Amino acid sequence: MKNMINALIAMQKIDDEIVAKKHIKNQLPKRLKNLKDNVKITKDKVEKLKKDIDDNVVQQNLFEKEITSNKEKIAKYENQLLNIKTNKEYKALNNEISNLKNANSQIDEKIIKAMDKETDLNVEFNSAQTEAKEAQKKLNSEEDDLNKEIVQVDKDIAELKNQRKEIAIKNLPRQLIKRYGLLITNKAGKAVAFVEKNSCSGCGVNLRPQLIIEIEKGQKIISCENCGRLLVNKPKEDKEK
Ligand SMILES: [Zn+2]
Structure with missing residues (x-):
């Protein structure tokens, strides 16, 4: 009877260890997942910034085109001024030209703002790229270790189960x-x-x-x-x- 009781105590001790090992095992894939998630988050950030920069450049080009088209109109109107007969027409056309010039100087300001924004975005892009590289590096270096740890914990659990089984078979009735x-x-x-x-x-x-x-x-x-x-x-x- 003493053997049976001691066997039960020893088996419980082993089961406590198995629970602890299982807990560790559950944590390991989570650690790996966190590292992988971080790689994805940082890469997405890089992609997003890249797109923002592209959009910004497209917008700048549109502004430039608008300015060019306005300048063409201005040139055309200035030519027309030479052939104008009435004062009223002259005034109206002159008004139109000055509106277009105003519009262009406003667009110029927008371009300057967009260029400033582009500079900021490029700074962000560079630091996001560094961040993404670091995250990938961290994942690469820890992935192998974590996978080895997972295998080791599985082995430990199997070994503990074997020990428990041996004690049970040797000392306890079925x-x-x-x-x-x-x-x-x-x-x-x-x-x-x-x-x-x-x-x-x-x-x-x-x-x-x-x-x-x-x-x-x-x-x-x-x-x-x-x-x-x-x-x-x-x-x-x-x-x-
Ligand atoms: Zn009780």
């Missing part, structure tokens, strides 16, 4: 192994509970004195009447902690 397995699955990874201050460490329920005496005797496997976990006394080395 029925008890099955019960242990069900408890691990259904009771949040804790099949074995300890008597702690006359309570079950698994669910906290107060234990009947008679039950505590029976656990103390260690002549049979006792289950918690509330949560069903296998109740044992804490091993001595743990008790001192």
Whole structure:
């Protein structure tokens, strides 16, 4: 019986380690995903800025074309001025010319603003490119390591499961192994509970004195009447902690 109890305690200890390893394993792909996400975000930023710069240049060209077309009109109107007969017509045409000149000086200002914006965008573009390169570099250097870690954790978990299986087969009857397995699955990874201050460490329920005496005797496997976990006394080395 003592062997069985010790085996249960050892198996629970292994299952606790498996839970910890699984937690690590779950974190590793997340780390990898974060690095990949960061590469995508920084690359998207570069693309977006590239498009903004292209749009800006297109806009500048449109402004230039507008200016050219206005200048052509101005030249045409100035030619027409020479043949104008009435004062009224002369005034109207002159007005038109001065409107076009005003429009052009306004467009000139827009071009200057667009050029300033282009300069800013280029600065942003360069720093975004640096950022994207760094993110890619970081991913490349860590990807291999992380993949190796994932493989290693899987190996560790398989090894722990083997250890647990060996202990179980060597020390426990088939029925008890099955019960242990069900408890691990259904009771949040804790099949074995300890008597702690006359309570079950698994669910906290107060234990009947008679039950505590029976656990103390260690002549049979006792289950918690509330949560069903296998109740044992804490091993001595743990008790001192
Ligand atoms: Zn309990």
